[in-house]
Amino acid sequence: MIKSRYNVIGVMSGTSLDGIDLAYLTFECNKKWTFEILNVVTIPYSQFWLEKLSKLIYLNLNDLKQIDVEYTVYLSNVINSFIDKYKIKDIDAICSHGHTALHQPKKGFTYQIGNQKKIAKLTQHKVVCDFRVQDVAFGGQGAPLVPIGDQLLFSDYKYCLNLGGFANVSFEDNNNRIAFDICPVNIVLNHYSKILGLEYDANGNIASEGKVDSLLLAKLNALEFYKLDFPKSLGLEWVNLNIIPIIDSHQLEVKDILRTVVEHIAVQISSVLNKQTTASVLISGGGVYNTFLIERLKAFCKNEIVIPSKLIIEYKEALIFGLLGVLKLRGETNCLASVTGASHDHSSGTIYTI
Known part of the structure; x- marks a missing residue:
């Protein structure tokens, strides 16, 4: 009924x-x-x-x-x-x-x-x-399956961005809901935090103390996935095949890896969001608590970033x-x-x- x-x-x-x-x-x-x-x-x-x-x-x-x-x-x-x-x-x-x-x-x-x-x-x-x-x-x-919920429950925002294991986004485009995975987030950051015996990099503190490795950043940004049109999605298998080997080949300190990955995430997300520059972006997911990541995202992003209540974030x-x-x-x-x-x-x- x-x-x-x-x-x-x-x-x-x-x-x-x-x-x-x-x-x-x-x-x-x-x-x-x-x-x-x-x-x-x-x-x-x-x-x-x-x-x-x-x-x-x-x-x-x-x-x-x-x-x-x-x-x-x-x-x-x-x-x-x-x-x-x-x-x-x-x-x-x-x-x-x-x-x-x-x-x-x-x-x-x-x-x-x-x-x-x-x-x-x-x-x-x-x-x-x-x-x-x-x-x-x-x-x-x-x-992703979440976009129908973004459309029906959070239509006040142009972009709905989730920062979880992966970053994914949904938005309206020519009366169609568009959504796709952008890049890995916590699935990579947590992988390298565990090398230091930590489940995650709280607030992005360790990343904030590192330096961006420009060569590694360029290699990550050049990955073929980022050139593909939507629909597209990511999984752990893709990360293990494409991301981890590139990072490990550079033999960097963990803090520099985390710093470079944060920069990579901010670059990739902003490249999507900046296609429309007078829009509001609702961000949810555990990545919201990585204050350094949010800081770097704001540095690249030209839109208004809205962080909702803790209930919606989590x-x-x-x-x-x-x-x-x-x-x-x-x-x-x-x-x-x-x-x-x-x-x-x-x-x-x-x-x-x-």
């Missing part, structure tokens, strides 16, 4: 492995969509899961399927704990992204673990999940996957061909009942 009001739980795990974001949400449709974020939590990954998830791309399909079973049980327990903690009673659906194990859309393949039917049984709630597979089957990139993706689930329940478009390159707009995802 089509309703005007929905209460759902949005669940998101990103490539930067910050943890599992959960948000209890209310959506209401009265000519336009509005939302309320009621309860939120981020569950950090244990060392056990950090190690497993960071190595997914190296596993064969049988091993992946086994981890998928384990992760589905783990994710279900995390969701149940969230429901119990906040005594949540009214749930139309749990809308979960899962965690990306492999993403190779050019080969017609994408795999997100934690999207098995068992999750509905273990949580005893209707589940909407596995949002990327159908889009890839329709010839799309299977990413839970925007969980919020939007909640909306994707609601749109799927309504049989409405939640995946835009103008964004992913699929053959047509469609309502993506799988619905599991108890």
Whole structure:
């Protein structure tokens, strides 16, 4: 039954492995969509899961399927704990992204673990999940999926920029929503911070003490991906093949690597945003807390940069996957061909009942 009001739980795990974001949400449709974020939590990954998830791309399909079973049980327990903690009673659906194990859309393949039917049984709630597979089957990139939420919930801003494992952007262009991945962000910065025994470079403090290596910067900026037109998306496999070997070949101190990568990120993002110079840019994602990165981005970017509330910064993706689930329940478009390159707009995802 089509309703005007929905209460759902949005669940998101990103490539930067910050943890599992959960948000209890209310959506209401009265000519336009509005939302309320009621309860939120981020569950950090244990060392056990950090190690497993960071190595997914190296596993064969049988091993992946086994981890998928384990992760589905783990994710279900995390969701149940969230429901119990906040005594949540009214749930139309749990809308979960899962965690990306492999993403190779050019080969017609994408795999997100934690999207098995068992999750509905273990949580005893209707589940909407596995949002990327159908889009890839329709010839799309299977990413990014957030832009439909940007369009419906954050239309006051010209650009919606997310700084997570990767930087991605969405905006309106000739009455079409356009979106694509710009460049790696935390997935690279965190990789080199870990060499120093740190999970991340807090506030970009270490990067701020380094020096830009002009030769490395030039090589990074010259990567072929940046010359491609959209739709386009990135994955960990691409980073390991194209970014890490270039950086490691220069044998720099970590602080200089971080400084150069920050500069690279700022250059690539501003090259996209500066195509329109009187626009507002809403920035979300964990990269917002890297104050040095934001400082460098402002130095290159000619637009007004808007940093929203902490709830939006940290839970925007969980919020939007909640909306994707609601749109799927309504049989409405939640995946835009103008964004992913699929053959047509469609309502993506799988619905599991108890």
